[in-house]
Amino acid sequence: MTVRERTWTGADGRQFIAYEDEGIGGSVPSMLLARVKAQGGGTILRQKDRGIWKEVSWQQLAAQARHVSMGLKALGFAPGDVAAVLAETIPEWVYADLGILAAGGISAGIYPTDAPTQVAYLLNNSEAKIIFVENEEQLDKALEAKATCPALIRIVIFDMTGLRDLDDPICESFSAFLARGEAHDRANPGDWESGIARITGEQTAILVYTSGTTGPPKGAMLSHRNILFHCVNGVRLADQRAGDERLAFLPMCHVAERIVGLYYALYSGTISNYVEGPETIAENLRELQPTIMTAVPRFWERFHSRIQIEVQEATWLQRQIYRWAIDTGLRVADARVARKSPGVLDRLLYGLASYFVLGSLRREIGLNRIRWAYVGAAPISPELIRWYLALGVPMLEVYGQTECGGIATAMPAGDIRLGTVGVCVPYGEIKLSAEGEVLIRGEHVFQGYWKTPERTAETVRDGWLHTGDVGEMKDGFLRVTDRMKDIIITSGGKNITPSELENELKFSSFIADAVVIGDKRKYLSCLIMIDHENVEKWAQDQNVAFSNFTSLARSPEVGKLIGRELDRVNEKFARVEQIKQFRLIEQKLEPEDPELTPTMKLKRSFVHAKYKDLIDTMYTDA
Secondary structure (H helix, E strand, O other): OOEEEEEEEOOOOOEEEEEEEHHHOOOHHHHHHHHHHHHOOOEEEEEEEOOEEEEEEHHHHHHHHHHHHHHHHHOOOOOOOEEEEEOOOOHHHHHHHHHHHHOOOEEEEEOOOOOHHHHHHHHHHHOOOEEEEOOHHHHHHHHHHHOOOOOOOEEEEOOOOOOOOOOOOOEEEHHHHHHHHHHHHHHOOOHHHHHHHOOOOOOEEEEEEOOOOOOOOOEEEEEHHHHHHHHHHHHHHHOOOOOOEEEEOOOOOOHHHHHHHHHHHHHHOOEEEEOOOHHHHHHHHHHHOOOEEEEOHHHHHHHHHHHHHHHHHOOHHHHHHHHHHHHHHHHHHHHHHOOOOOOHHHHHHHHHHHHHHHHHHHHHHOOOOOOEEEEOOOOOOHHHHHHHHHHOOOEEEEEOOHHHOOOOEEOOOOOOOOOOOOEEOOOOEEEEOOOOEEEEEOOOOOOEEOOOHHHHHHHEEOOEEEEEEEEEEEOOEEEEEEEHHHOEEOOOOOEEOHHHHHHHHHOOOOEEEEEEEOOOOOOEEEEEEEOHHHHHHHHHHOOOOOOOHHHHHHOHHHHHHHHHHHHHHHOOOOHHHOEEEEEEOOOOOOOOOOOEOOOOOEOHHHHHHHOHHHHHHHHHOO
C-alpha cells in the first residue's frame, strides 16, 4: 500500500491525522481491482450452502462484479443511473452492488422486510432503472411496485425457485443477466477497465435510506471518496487485518454492514462469511468463531439473555460456579476500566475461571477467537458491556450515523469508560452546540440527501453535520444522552432522557425493548415488548398456562415478572425519574411490522401514535 499521512488543526486546536492510500485509486471498483491484482486466487468470501462453507476467491468476486457491470451497460445503464437491491445479506448482494458501482452507477439498498408500498416509494424516489431481487417473495413486491415506477426497466432475480413458469418481459434470471454481461464484455473489450478508470471520487456511490421514523425515508448520498476515506482510516483504527474472519449477517442496506462490514473487509482482506439465514446466525457464529465482529445491541443482548436463562436452569452447583467465575471476571473488568492492574490473586483466579468456565461460554456463543467486538447503531446498557468484558470479550462501543458513513467516535481499547461512546476518531472532528447537540465534521460526512437540498441545508451547516443527538463531553469522551426530539419534559418541568431507563430495562433477560413515555405528563410510564423465547420458557417452568403470545403477555404472572424487573431498574433512579406504570405490547412483532426498525428497535413516534389509547390508560387508571 502507498499510504500518505495528512495532518491538520481542528476547530478546538486539536491535531487531526488522516491517511490516504494512493495504491487503490479513487473509487470502490478501483480498490477492488487493486486487491484482485494483489490477492488473485485467495479467498475473500464464504457462503454456507447445504451445510458446507463454499469459498469465493478475489478473482471470482471480480468476475461476478464485471459481468453484472457489463450486463447493466448492455441494458443502457449509464453513469449516474440508480439500481436497487432487494435481498437478504447474501453474496449476490455484493456482486450486484460492486457491479453497479463499476458501471459508474449508484447502488441503493431496500430492506427485505419492507412492504410493497415502501418498495414502490424507494424505487420512485431513487428513480431506479434496475432492481435485483432475491426470490419469489421479493419479486412479488417489485412486480406490485412496477406499475407506479416508470423508470424501472428490468427486474433481475437471484433465486428462480418456484418461478419456472414466470413470463414477464421485464423479468430476467440472474444467470441469464450474467450471461448477457459476459457476451457484452466480449463484444466490448477494455470497456470494464476504462469505465472504472473514469469514475471519480466525488461521484455518488451509494444511497442509504434512513428508517423514516419522522417522515418519508431520505436517501443519504455517500461518495466513493467518503467510502474510501472510511476504509483507509477506519480499518487502521479498528486494527483490522488480512486473514481476519467476520460473520456477515446485518442488513446490507444498513451503513454498518455495507461500509464497516463489506467495504472494510475488501480493503483489509478480511474474509466475510455469509450466514445461511437469520435463523442460523447463532449456529454459524459458533462454528466460525470469528476474529472481528460488529453488531447492534440487540444482537449482543440476546446472547446475554440466553446465558442467563441457561444459568437459571442449571443445578445449584453449576449456578455457584458460574457466579464465582463471572464475579471474578467482573473484578478484573472493573480494574481494567479503572485503568488499574488486577491483584495477583484476582489474576490467578481469573485464569482458572477463564480456563474452566468463561472460555466454555465464549466458545458456546462463538467468540473464543474474537480480537475485537464492536457495538453501535443504538444505545446499549453499560452493564452489558461490563458483562462481556468479564467474559473475556474485548467489547468496544462506537458511535456514528448513516450521514457520516459509519464511525465518528470509538472507545480506546486501553481507556474504556463505560457509559460513553469513546473519543472522536483521529480523522474527524466532534463538538457540541450551545444546545448540547453533537456536531461532526470531516471527509467522512455525506454529500447530502438525494433530491432534497432543503433537508441537506438543515442538516449540514457551516460544514458541520447536525446529528440530532444530545451529548456531553468530558476529557474528550462523548456521552450521547438521547435524541433531541426524544427528551421528555414532564408536566413538572423535569427533563428526562428515556434511553437511560430503556437501556436498563433491556438488560433484563425478559425484556426485548421498551419505550418510556411521559412528555407533558405528571409521571413516567412505559410500553414493554417482552422477550418471547425467554418469557415463554419461564412460563413453562413456572406452570403458567398460555395458548399464544397474546395470552402469554396478558398473564398476571408475566405481568408480575415484568413488574419485578421494573422495580429493579427503578431502584437505580431518582423518584422523579422512576416509571410508575407499564403496559405490555400484546402482539408478537416481526421484522416487517411497522413498529420496528430494520435493526429491531421500536419506533418511538410510531408506537406513541398506534398505542395512544393503551398509553392513556396508564394515566386515566392511575
